[in-house]
Amino acid sequence: MEEHLNLYRIFYTVANTENISRAARQLFISQPSLSKALKKLESDLGVTLFTRSSRGVRLTEEGKLLYDYVREAFTSLQQGEALIRRRQEQGVSHIRIGVSTTLCKYMLLPYLKSFTRQFPNIRITILCQSSNQTMELLDRGQIDLGLVGIPENPKKYRFFQLEEIEDIFVATDNYIEQMGLGSLWDTRKIFETASVMLLDKQNMTRQYIDDYMEKNHLLTKNLLVVSTMDLIIEFSKIGLGIGCVIKEFVKDELEDGLLTEIPLGFPIHKRKIGFVTAKQAYMSPGVESFITQWKELSLSPGDRK
Structure with missing residues (x-):
């Protein structure tokens, strides 16, 4: 099939012009080369595609059958090319x-x-x-x-x-006071005492925090797994525990005093965020x-x- 693509282009042009010489001029090839290409296609298919006369060429019944399919194929290609050009001109993309x-x-x-x-x-x-x-x-x-x-x-x-984002742990002032965390500010004791809210283990943020905790030998006795960070933020705001969130995404809550950042003795390094291809x-x-x-x-x- 692949080797026939150029032959089909020649066949299509000859069928449209009904003239060998005119088709050769349109395709910028010599008339003998065009005739040779048609004979090869006919030989490969085992049929006669054109009847020849002094007035030009006409499609045989087999030629007409093939022409219908070739025309459809070339029409689809032309439509595809036109669509691409139109998308480029109009800035259309997906x-x-x-x-x-x-x-x-x-x-x-x-x-x-x-x-x-x-x-x-x-x-x-x-x-x-x-x-x-x-x-x-x-x-x-x-x-x-x-x-x-x-x-x-x-x-x-x-x-x-x-940009870079920073993971932090937050809680309400009331929760900090009730749990006595304000008098501790000891990272290990905070994790052992408080209810800690993290995303599930399939999440990259959770994996990053797990690595942080393992590296610093931090253990939590009361772990709450939450499906989304939005829920962690909301649960933290009602005093359910301390939540691991992205600092940039709770800027308003921190400024308004709805949440307080828990100071950690072991810093969590910032992460780079961007587009990847x-x-x-x-x-x-x-x-x-x-x-x-x-x-x-x-x-x-x-x-x-």
């Missing part, structure tokens, strides 16, 4: 983004409001799941971009850093615009709330 629920709410969605106003013709699909699942979708080519922490294997991906993947103009516009916007996390 971007598939994988992101965790938390990063989607606090970082991605506020930016999308601005981006979609500037690029209304770019269609965007958001797939919300854990960052680990986002990386799996990226590896399978099912998304174009992932909004995640910096990958463990940076050589495999292109990473466009947007597969290194070998094609970056469409829409994807490039999406990343470029974000960099130019340079909004702080607090502004995105």
Whole structure:
């Protein structure tokens, strides 16, 4: 089939012009080369495709049958080319983004409001799941971009850093007082005494905090696993325990005094957040615009709330 593609183009042109010489001029090839190509196609298919006369050529019954399929194929190709040109002219594109629920709410969605106003013709699909699942979708080519922490294997991906985030533990002043944490400020005793709220183990943030706790030999006797960071924030605000949250996403609660940051004797290092693409993947103009516009916007996390 592959070797016949050029032959079908010649066949299609001859059928449309009904003239060998005219078809040869359109295709910028010699008449003998064109005739040889037609004979090869007829030989390969085992049929006669044209009847020849002094007035030109006409399709045989077999030729007409083949022509219907070839015409449909070339029409589809022409429509595809026209669609691509039209999309380029109009800036039409489709971007598939994988992101965790938390990063989607606090970082991605506020930016999308601005981006979609500037690029209304770019269609965007958001797939919300854990960052680990986002990386799996990226590896399978099912998304174009992932909004995640910096990958463990940076050589495999292109990473466009947007900012750094800081993980902290928070609680209400009332909970701190009831548990006597204010008089301790001992990291190990805090974790042993308080109810500690963390995300599930499939979450990258939880894995990062687990590594932090293991490295510093921190144990918690009362662990509450919560499905989303939004719930951890809300549970912390009603005094259910101390919650591990991203500092930039509770800026208002900290400023208003609804939550208080628990001081830790062992610092939690900040994490880099950004867009990631597969290194070998094609970056469409829409994807490039999406990343470029974000960099130019340079909004702080607090502004995105």
